[in-house]
Amino acid sequence: MKILADENIPLVHSFFGSIGDIQQFSGRELTAREVQDADILLVRSVTRVDETLIGDAPLKFVGSTTIGLDHVDTEFLDARRIPYANAPACNSDSVVEYVISALSFLSEFDDFKLEDKSIGIVGYGNVGSRLAKVLAKLGMNVKANDPILADAGEKDLCSLEEVMQCDIISLHVPLTHDGPYPTYHLFDEPRIAALRDNQILINTCRGGVIDNQALRRKLEAQNAQKSRFRVVLDVWEHEPNVDRALLELVSIATPHIAGYSYDGKARGTDMIYQALCRTLGLPVRHKAAQFLSEPPLSKLAFTSQADSRWALNTAIQACYDVRMDSWRMKALLQRETLGSGFDALRRNYPVRREFFNVKVQLKNVDSDLFNKFRALGFKTKN
Ligand SMILES: NC(=O)c1ccc[n+]([C@@H]2O[C@H](COP(=O)([O-])OP(=O)(O)OC[C@H]3O[C@@H](n4cnc5c(N)ncnc54)[C@H](O)[C@@H]3O)[C@@H](O)[C@H]2O)c1
Ligand SMILES: O=C(O)[C@H](O)[C@H](O)COP(=O)(O)O
Numbered sequence: 001m002k003i004l005a006d007e008n009i010p011l012v013h014s015f016f017g018s019i020g021d022i023q024q025f026s027g028r029e030l031t032a033r034e035v036q037d038a039d040i041l042l043v044r045s046v047t048r049v050d051e052t053l054i055g056d057a058p059l060k061f062v063g064s065t066t067i068g069l070d071h072v073d074t075e076f077l078d079a080r081r082i083p084y085a086n087a088p089a090c091n092s093d094s095v096v097e098y099v100i101s102a103l104s105f106l107s108e109f110d111d112f113k114l115e116d117k118s119i120g121i122v123g124y125g126n127v128g129s130r131l132a133k134v135l136a137k138l139g140m141n142v143k144a145n146d147p148i149l150a151d152a153g154e155k156d157l158c159s160l161e162e163v164m165q166c167d168i169i170s171l172h173v174p175l176t177h178d179g180p181y182p183t184y185h186l187f188d189e190p191r192i193a194a195l196r197d198n199q200i201l202i203n204t205c206r207g208g209v210i211d212n213q214a215l216r217r218k219l220e221a222q223n224a225q226k227s228r229f230r231v232v233l234d235v236w237e238h239e240p241n242v243d244r245a246l247l248e249l250v251s252i253a254t255p256h257i258a259g260y261s262y263d264g265k266a267r268g269t270d271m272i273y274q275a276l277c278r279t280l281g282l283p284v285r286h287k288a289a290q291f292l293s294e295p296p297l298s299k300l301a302f303t304s305q306a307d308s309r310w311a312l313n314t315a316i317q318a319c320y321d322v323r324m325d326s327w328r329m330k331a332l333l334q335r336e337t338l339g340s341g342f343d344a345l346r347r348n349y350p351v352r353r354e355f356f357n358v359k360v361q362l363k364n365v366d367s368d369l370f371n372k373f374r375a376l377g378f379k380t381k382n
Contacts, residue, residue: 004034005042008347009065010265011291012042015273019282028240028343035059042272043071045256046239051076061279065268067091067126067259070175070206085275089126091264093354093377095204096131098258099170100376101322102232104313106200106251110228113309115139120163122186123173123205124149131170137375138312141166147181164191168200175206189214197222200230204258207236212243219249234258240342248333254325255345261320263354266292295357304364311365312372319355 001020005012006027016022025034027046032053035041041062043049049062050073062084064072069086077084107114119135121128124146136142145163146154163169173183187201187210195201195218203210215231222229231250236242239256247253259265270288277284297318302311325345332341355377362370362380373380 001039002037003040003042004030004038006044006047006065008044009042009269010262011269011288014291015269015286016040016042016276018285019276019280032057040276045071047071049073049077054080054082056080061085061276063272063276065090065265065272067268068174068206083279085272085279087268087271090268090271091259091261092126092130093356094261094264094352095127095172095258096134097261097316097320097355097377098204098234098254098322099131099202099232100134101316101320102202102252103168103200104316105321105323106230106232107309108313109251110230117141117168118143118166119168119170120145120158120166122146122160122163122169122171123183124154124157125172127204128170128172131172134375134377138372151180160186164194167198168202169195170202171205171209173205173209175208183209185209185211187211187215189217192218195229197227197229200232202232204232204234207233207239209235210237212237212246216243216246216249219246240339242338242342244333244338247330247338252322252326253329254322255329255342257325257346257349260346260349260352261354262351263288263292263357295353296351297353297358299359299361301361301363302365306365306369308365308369308372311369312376315358315360315373315378316355316376319358320352 003016003020003022005022005024007024008027012022027044030047032055035053035057038057039060041059043064045066045068048071059082062077062082064086066086067088067090103114118141121132121144124144128144132142132144143158143163143166145158145160150157175184176182177184189211192214232252233250234254235256266288273286274284300315328345332338335341359379359381360373370380
């Protein structure tokens with residue numbers, strides 16, 4: 001059995017080695033010729049899986065070890081009766097922790113308290129709803145917009161206009177071009193122009209949800225000294241060829257790594273392995289936990305002398321400091337090869353572990369701080 005697998009899928013040999021002969025490929029360079037005699041195709045988000053790539057290859061399964069599925073032409077696979085799977089929610093916590101790290105940094109930089117702010121979440125699926133729950137427990141005023149869930153009867157959702165009024169707006173929708181609520185350029189020129197000088201806009205879903213040129217024009221037009229309009233971008237239109245001017249102007253710029261915790265990536269491989277076993281009727285012999293090593297940081301301790309805000313920011317940034325990723329990405333501005341640099345940063349991404357790997361000891365602290373650490377996903381003890 002020939003298994004073609006993206007070279008950036010972690011643990012691919014551990015999970016799939018006993019099922020077939022694994023041949024790895026570079027995600028943006030896979031050709032139809034290579035796929036012609038493959039039985040199984042395992043991709044990440046950078047490989048467009050459609051008729052041009054697959055043709056009449058006798059594939060038994062296509063798996064994408066990612067949440068997003070916009071790179072896969074599912075109608076074509078359905079028509080060809082090729083089973084496929086993605087990995088819903090595999091890296092949701094990683095994205096939530098990315099947003100929390102960005103908010104932690106910005107709250108220090110612009111000196112505000114999260115509990116004084118409102119956040120509007122666009123897309124209330126796996127990522128958006130998890131983020132909403134954590135941030136509500138941290139004391140933020142959370143509003144969410146999701147017309148598809150609203151139509152299905154979900155209560156307590158808001159209009160996009162209401163969400164647009166929040167201090168912070170965070171985007172968590174799939175990239176879609178049709179249907180009743182397409183998300184391509186959901187944030188178009190008029191919506192971007194309507195954003196206020198003191199708002200924060202965060203995009204960790206797909207680059208095309210924001211009109212990047214309109215966003216660049218908005219940032220170019222503002223008074224850098226006076227404006228507090230902050231933008232956090234993990235995803236970009238036309239990746240890996242991102243707009244240099246936009247990259248320079250945003251507060252935090254990262255190369256589509258919000259979902260790149262090692263735990264999240266390993267979970268993605270695990271979920272696709274399980275889906276393949278179900279499809280082929282094979283026994284499930286492996287679990288991601290078998291292959292995950294000890295985290296580099298496993299314990300933190302705070303005493304009753306710790307200021308709550310400082311303690312939370314210290315723990316968040318000790319686990320994951322998004323500024324490091326942003327500095328590495330902004331350093332690419334000095335180099336000619338932005339596109340290949342973007343992919344190299346993703347390929348060589350350092351091991352980042354999720355908050356649940358860290359046990360936080362809290363001696364004689366008040367219950368509010370205790371509960372906030374728990375809400376963030378840390379293991380806690382007295
Ligand atoms: N940057 C990263 O590394 C990274 C990691 C994971 C996921 N993602 C992206 O984030 C997206 C969201 O992930 P998820 O797991 O929450 O997906 P999900 O499918 O669980 O949730 C998406 C939600 O968006 C809603 N939605 C669709 N169109 C909408 C619209 N026009 N307005 C408002 N809501 C709308 C859907 O109803 C759904 O509830 C993924 O599709 C993927 O593209 C990016
Ligand atoms: O959809 C997802 O799961 C994320 O966008 C994913 O982390 C993207 O990573 P890639 O597949 O491009 O390596």
